[in-house]
Amino acid sequence: MSDISTNELRLLAAKIATSYVQANPVASDHLTGIIRVAYQGLRHCITPPPAPAVTARNRRRGRATSA
Numbered sequence: 001m002s003d004i005s006t007n008e009l010r011l012l013a014a015k016i017a018t019s020y021v022q023a024n025p026v027a028s029d030h031l032t033g034i035i036r037v038a039y040q041g042l043r044h045c046i047t048p049p050p051a052p053a054v055t056a057r058n059r060r061r062g063r064a065t066s067a
Contacts, residue, residue, distance in 0.1 A: 004046055013039035 016038040017031065026034065 009039055009042050009046075012042055016042075 013035050017035040020026070020034055020038075021031065
């Protein structure tokens with residue numbers, strides 16, 4: 001994972017949500033959902049991608065790589 005803590009991600013998500021709400025009309029009951037979506041998006045950005053699957057076809061052609 002990254003060096004960014006959960007609290008830092010929460011603060012960034014809150015800042016993103018604040019900026020969005022300032023620029024767009026939003027009902028107050030939707031604010032938690034906006035923060036949640038921003039937080040999930042940030043977590044997705046810092047999560048490393050999964051290792052590529054090695055298929056039987058790649059093994060036959062000598063393309064399998066070790067991690």
